[in-house]
Amino acid sequence: MSNAQIERQWTSRLRRSVVDKLPPDKLLPDTQPAYVASWIYVFGVTTMAALGVVIATGCILALDGPQWWHSSSLGHFVNSMHLWSVEIFFFAMIVHLWGKFSMAAWRGGRSLTWVTGAVTFLASILAGFTGYVSQTNFDSQWIATQAKDGINSTGGGAFFNVLNLGQMLMWHIVLLPIAAIVLTGLHVIMVRVKGVVPPFEDNVEVSA
Amino acid sequence: MAQGWGLGALINLDHYGHYIQWHFISISVSNLIVMVLMIVTFLVALFAPFPGRRSRKGSK
Numbered sequence: 001m002s003n004a005q006i007e008r009q010w011t012s013r014l015r016r017s018v019v020d021k022l023p024p025d026k027l028l029p030d031t032q033p034a035y036v037a038s039w040i041y042v043f044g045v046t047t048m049a050a051l052g053v054v055i056a057t058g059c060i061l062a063l064d065g066p067q068w069w070h071s072s073s074l075g076h077f078v079n080s081m082h083l084w085s086v087e088i089f090f091f092a093m094i095v096h097l098w099g100k101f102s103m104a105a106w107r108g109g110r111s112l113t114w115v116t117g118a119v120t121f122l123a124s125i126l127a128g129f130t131g132y133v134s135q136t137n138f139d140s141q142w143i144a145t146q147a148k149d150g151i152n153s154t155g156g157g158a159f160f161n162v163l164n165l166g167q168m169l170m171w172h173i174v175l176l177p178i179a180a181i182v183l184t185g186l187h188v189i190m191v192r193v194k195g196v197v198p199p200f201e202d203n204v205e206v207s208a
Numbered sequence: 209m210a211q212g213w214g215l216g217a218l219i220n221l222d223h224y225g226h227y228i229q230w231h232f233i234s235i236s237v238s239n240l241i242v243m244v245l246m247i248v249t250f251l252v253a254l255f256a257p258f259p260g261r262r263s264r265k266g267s268k
Binding site for chain 2: 034037038039040042043087091094095098099102
Protein backbone atom coordinates (compact mmCIF):
# COMPACT_ATOMS: atom_id res chain seq x y z
CA MET A 1 0.00 0.00 0.00
CA SER A 2 1.43 3.36 -1.01
CA ASN A 3 1.78 6.31 1.33
CA ALA A 4 -0.86 8.19 -0.63
CA GLN A 5 -3.31 5.35 -0.14
CA ILE A 6 -2.54 5.24 3.58
CA GLU A 7 -3.09 8.99 3.84
CA ARG A 8 -6.52 8.57 2.25
CA GLN A 9 -7.68 5.92 4.73
CA TRP A 10 -10.49 7.00 7.04
CA THR A 11 -8.37 6.17 10.07
CA SER A 12 -5.59 8.52 8.88
CA ARG A 13 -8.03 11.30 8.06
CA LEU A 14 -9.85 10.92 11.40
CA ARG A 15 -6.56 10.94 13.34
CA ARG A 16 -5.34 14.09 11.56
CA SER A 17 -8.67 15.80 12.16
CA VAL A 18 -8.71 14.94 15.87
CA VAL A 19 -5.08 15.96 16.43
CA ASP A 20 -5.63 19.21 14.50
CA LYS A 21 -8.68 20.17 16.55
CA LEU A 22 -7.49 18.85 19.90
CA PRO A 23 -3.71 18.46 20.18
CA PRO A 24 -2.49 16.83 23.43
CA ASP A 25 -1.33 20.11 24.99
CA LYS A 26 -4.81 21.53 24.43
CA LEU A 27 -6.52 18.42 25.78
CA LEU A 28 -4.46 18.47 28.99
CA PRO A 29 -3.10 22.02 29.29
CA ASP A 30 -0.50 22.95 31.89
CA THR A 31 -1.81 26.48 32.45
CA GLN A 32 -5.09 28.33 32.22
CA PRO A 33 -5.82 31.98 31.43
CA ALA A 34 -5.47 34.34 34.41
CA TYR A 35 -9.22 35.03 34.52
CA VAL A 36 -9.87 31.38 35.45
CA ALA A 37 -8.45 32.16 38.92
CA SER A 38 -11.91 32.78 40.37
CA TRP A 39 -14.16 30.66 42.58
CA ILE A 40 -16.91 30.77 39.97
CA TYR A 41 -14.78 28.56 37.71
CA VAL A 42 -14.43 25.70 40.22
CA PHE A 43 -18.00 24.45 40.10
CA GLY A 44 -17.68 22.59 36.81
CA VAL A 45 -14.91 20.39 38.12
CA THR A 46 -16.74 20.10 41.46
CA THR A 47 -19.71 18.72 39.54
CA MET A 48 -17.47 16.21 37.77
CA ALA A 49 -15.82 15.15 41.04
CA ALA A 50 -19.26 14.61 42.58
CA LEU A 51 -20.30 12.63 39.48
CA GLY A 52 -17.27 10.39 40.02
CA VAL A 53 -18.40 9.66 43.60
CA VAL A 54 -21.98 9.09 42.39
CA ILE A 55 -20.77 6.52 39.84
CA ALA A 56 -18.38 4.82 42.29
CA THR A 57 -20.95 4.51 45.11
CA GLY A 58 -23.60 3.43 42.60
CA CYS A 59 -21.31 0.62 41.44
CA ILE A 60 -20.84 -0.52 45.05
CA LEU A 61 -24.62 -0.43 45.62
CA ALA A 62 -25.08 -2.50 42.45
CA LEU A 63 -22.63 -5.11 43.74
CA ASP A 64 -24.65 -6.00 46.82
CA GLY A 65 -28.17 -4.84 46.02
CA PRO A 66 -31.17 -3.41 47.90
CA GLN A 67 -31.23 -5.94 50.77
CA TRP A 68 -27.71 -4.91 51.66
CA TRP A 69 -28.15 -1.14 51.41
CA HIS A 70 -31.36 -1.29 53.48
CA SER A 71 -30.18 -3.56 56.25
CA SER A 72 -26.44 -3.21 56.93
CA SER A 73 -24.62 -0.28 58.46
CA LEU A 74 -22.06 -0.26 55.64
CA GLY A 75 -24.90 -0.41 53.14
CA HIS A 76 -26.54 2.59 54.84
CA PHE A 77 -23.23 4.43 54.66
CA VAL A 78 -22.69 3.79 50.94
CA ASN A 79 -26.33 4.57 50.24
CA SER A 80 -25.92 7.87 52.08
CA MET A 81 -22.72 8.59 50.18
CA HIS A 82 -24.65 8.03 46.95
CA LEU A 83 -27.41 10.41 48.09
CA TRP A 84 -25.13 13.17 49.33
CA SER A 85 -22.81 13.03 46.32
CA VAL A 86 -25.92 13.50 44.18
CA GLU A 87 -26.90 16.49 46.35
CA ILE A 88 -23.45 18.01 45.85
CA PHE A 89 -23.57 17.13 42.14
CA PHE A 90 -26.80 19.06 41.57
CA PHE A 91 -25.81 21.88 43.95
CA ALA A 92 -22.52 22.45 42.11
CA MET A 93 -24.12 22.01 38.68
CA ILE A 94 -26.75 24.68 39.43
CA VAL A 95 -24.10 27.17 40.61
CA HIS A 96 -22.03 26.24 37.53
CA LEU A 97 -25.10 26.88 35.35
CA TRP A 98 -25.78 30.27 36.99
CA GLY A 99 -22.14 31.25 36.61
CA LYS A 100 -22.00 30.29 32.94
CA PHE A 101 -25.36 31.89 32.20
CA SER A 102 -24.24 35.14 33.86
CA MET A 103 -21.11 35.26 31.67
CA ALA A 104 -23.02 34.18 28.50
CA ALA A 105 -20.73 31.19 28.10
CA TRP A 106 -22.09 30.39 24.65
CA ARG A 107 -20.08 33.31 23.22
CA GLY A 108 -17.21 32.77 20.82
CA GLY A 109 -18.59 29.72 19.03
CA ARG A 110 -19.24 27.85 22.25
CA SER A 111 -22.90 27.10 21.53
CA LEU A 112 -22.27 23.35 21.39
CA THR A 113 -20.53 23.54 24.77
CA TRP A 114 -23.62 25.24 26.18
CA VAL A 115 -26.01 22.78 24.54
CA THR A 116 -24.14 19.66 25.72
CA GLY A 117 -24.13 21.12 29.24
CA ALA A 118 -27.87 21.82 29.11
CA VAL A 119 -28.69 18.34 27.80
CA THR A 120 -26.44 16.80 30.47
CA PHE A 121 -28.47 18.73 33.04
CA LEU A 122 -31.73 17.32 31.67
CA ALA A 123 -30.34 13.76 31.56
CA SER A 124 -29.13 14.18 35.14
CA ILE A 125 -32.59 15.27 36.30
CA LEU A 126 -34.04 12.13 34.72
CA ALA A 127 -31.32 10.04 36.37
CA GLY A 128 -32.13 11.64 39.72
CA PHE A 129 -35.83 10.99 39.25
CA THR A 130 -35.36 7.33 38.32
CA GLY A 131 -33.09 7.06 41.36
CA TYR A 132 -35.90 8.30 43.58
CA VAL A 133 -38.23 5.57 42.32
CA SER A 134 -35.53 2.86 42.46
CA GLN A 135 -34.89 3.04 46.20
CA THR A 136 -37.18 0.05 46.88
CA ASN A 137 -38.82 1.59 49.96
CA PHE A 138 -42.08 3.34 50.83
CA ASP A 139 -40.61 6.67 49.71
CA SER A 140 -40.00 5.37 46.20
CA GLN A 141 -43.47 3.81 46.06
CA TRP A 142 -45.06 7.10 47.09
CA ILE A 143 -43.04 9.10 44.55
CA ALA A 144 -43.82 6.61 41.78
CA THR A 145 -47.56 6.64 42.44
CA GLN A 146 -47.54 10.45 42.44
CA ALA A 147 -45.37 10.68 39.32
CA LYS A 148 -47.40 8.21 37.27
CA ASP A 149 -50.28 10.68 36.95
CA GLY A 150 -47.96 13.37 35.65
CA ILE A 151 -46.29 11.01 33.17
CA ASN A 152 -49.60 9.50 32.07
CA SER A 153 -51.07 12.94 31.40
CA THR A 154 -48.39 13.38 28.73
CA GLY A 155 -49.06 9.99 27.15
CA GLY A 156 -45.54 8.91 27.99
CA GLY A 157 -46.65 6.31 30.51
CA ALA A 158 -46.95 3.69 27.78
CA PHE A 159 -43.21 3.90 27.20
CA PHE A 160 -41.91 5.11 30.55
CA ASN A 161 -43.80 3.39 33.37
CA VAL A 162 -42.63 4.80 36.70
CA LEU A 163 -44.45 1.99 38.53
CA ASN A 164 -42.28 -0.57 36.73
CA LEU A 165 -39.36 -0.93 39.13
CA GLY A 166 -37.32 -3.08 36.75
CA GLN A 167 -37.60 -0.54 33.95
CA MET A 168 -36.81 2.39 36.22
CA LEU A 169 -33.81 0.61 37.73
CA MET A 170 -32.41 -0.22 34.27
CA TRP A 171 -32.82 3.37 33.15
CA HIS A 172 -31.17 4.52 36.37
CA ILE A 173 -28.14 2.22 36.34
CA VAL A 174 -27.57 1.68 32.60
CA LEU A 175 -29.08 4.11 30.10
CA LEU A 176 -28.96 7.40 32.00
CA PRO A 177 -25.47 6.93 33.49
CA ILE A 178 -24.19 6.17 29.96
CA ALA A 179 -25.94 9.31 28.71
CA ALA A 180 -24.59 11.43 31.56
CA ILE A 181 -21.02 10.17 31.17
CA VAL A 182 -20.97 10.49 27.37
CA LEU A 183 -22.53 13.96 27.46
CA THR A 184 -20.16 15.10 30.22
CA GLY A 185 -17.24 13.81 28.15
CA LEU A 186 -18.46 15.70 25.08
CA HIS A 187 -18.99 18.81 27.20
CA VAL A 188 -15.44 18.68 28.57
CA ILE A 189 -13.99 18.04 25.10
CA MET A 190 -15.89 21.08 23.80
CA VAL A 191 -14.48 23.15 26.68
CA ARG A 192 -10.98 21.97 25.76
CA VAL A 193 -11.48 22.63 22.04
CA LYS A 194 -12.94 26.11 22.45
CA GLY A 195 -11.25 27.05 25.75
CA VAL A 196 -12.80 28.50 28.89
CA VAL A 197 -15.05 31.45 28.11
CA PRO A 198 -13.39 34.76 29.04
CA PRO A 199 -15.09 37.45 31.15
CA PHE A 200 -16.86 40.19 29.19
CA GLU A 201 -14.12 42.77 29.67
CA ASP A 202 -11.48 40.35 28.35
CA ASN A 203 -13.60 39.11 25.50
CA VAL A 204 -11.54 40.10 22.49
CA GLU A 205 -12.48 37.23 20.20
CA VAL A 206 -16.18 38.03 19.87
CA SER A 207 -17.31 41.16 18.11
CA ALA A 208 -20.76 42.64 18.46
CA MET B 209 -35.95 4.00 61.66
CA ALA B 210 -33.28 3.69 64.29
CA GLN B 211 -31.06 6.70 64.67
CA GLY B 212 -27.40 6.04 64.08
CA TRP B 213 -24.35 7.91 65.17
CA GLY B 214 -23.18 11.13 63.56
CA LEU B 215 -25.57 13.65 62.08
CA GLY B 216 -28.66 11.69 63.12
CA ALA B 217 -27.55 12.05 66.73
CA LEU B 218 -27.16 15.83 66.39
CA ILE B 219 -30.27 16.65 64.37
CA ASN B 220 -33.47 14.69 64.79
CA LEU B 221 -34.65 13.95 61.24
CA ASP B 222 -37.30 11.44 62.30
CA HIS B 223 -40.34 13.66 61.86
CA TYR B 224 -42.61 15.05 59.17
CA GLY B 225 -41.17 17.77 56.97
CA HIS B 226 -41.83 21.44 57.65
CA TYR B 227 -43.47 23.39 54.83
CA ILE B 228 -43.86 27.08 54.09
CA GLN B 229 -47.16 28.10 52.49
CA TRP B 230 -47.53 31.43 50.71
CA HIS B 231 -50.53 31.78 48.40
CA PHE B 232 -50.11 29.01 45.82
CA ILE B 233 -46.44 28.47 46.72
CA SER B 234 -45.67 25.50 48.93
CA ILE B 235 -42.06 24.63 49.64
CA SER B 236 -40.34 22.50 52.23
CA VAL B 237 -37.96 24.27 54.59
CA SER B 238 -35.15 21.89 53.61
CA ASN B 239 -35.55 22.73 49.90
CA LEU B 240 -35.69 26.44 50.72
CA ILE B 241 -32.47 26.15 52.75
CA VAL B 242 -30.72 24.43 49.82
CA MET B 243 -31.87 27.16 47.41
CA VAL B 244 -30.69 29.93 49.75
CA LEU B 245 -27.35 28.13 50.17
CA MET B 246 -26.95 27.92 46.38
CA ILE B 247 -27.61 31.66 46.00
CA VAL B 248 -25.16 32.46 48.82
CA THR B 249 -22.53 30.14 47.30
CA PHE B 250 -23.00 31.78 43.88
CA LEU B 251 -22.53 35.27 45.30
CA VAL B 252 -19.51 34.24 47.38
CA ALA B 253 -17.97 32.57 44.30
CA LEU B 254 -18.38 35.81 42.36
CA PHE B 255 -16.90 38.15 44.92
CA ALA B 256 -14.60 36.16 47.23
CA PRO B 257 -10.89 36.58 46.42
CA PHE B 258 -9.31 33.50 44.88
CA PRO B 259 -6.05 32.38 46.55
CA GLY B 260 -2.98 33.00 44.42
CA ARG B 261 -4.82 35.11 41.84
CA ARG B 262 -2.21 37.88 41.91
CA SER B 263 0.66 35.47 41.27
CA ARG B 264 -1.16 33.86 38.34
CA LYS B 265 -1.84 37.08 36.49
CA GLY B 266 1.23 36.72 34.37
CA SER B 267 0.42 33.24 33.09
CA LYS B 268 -0.66 32.87 29.50
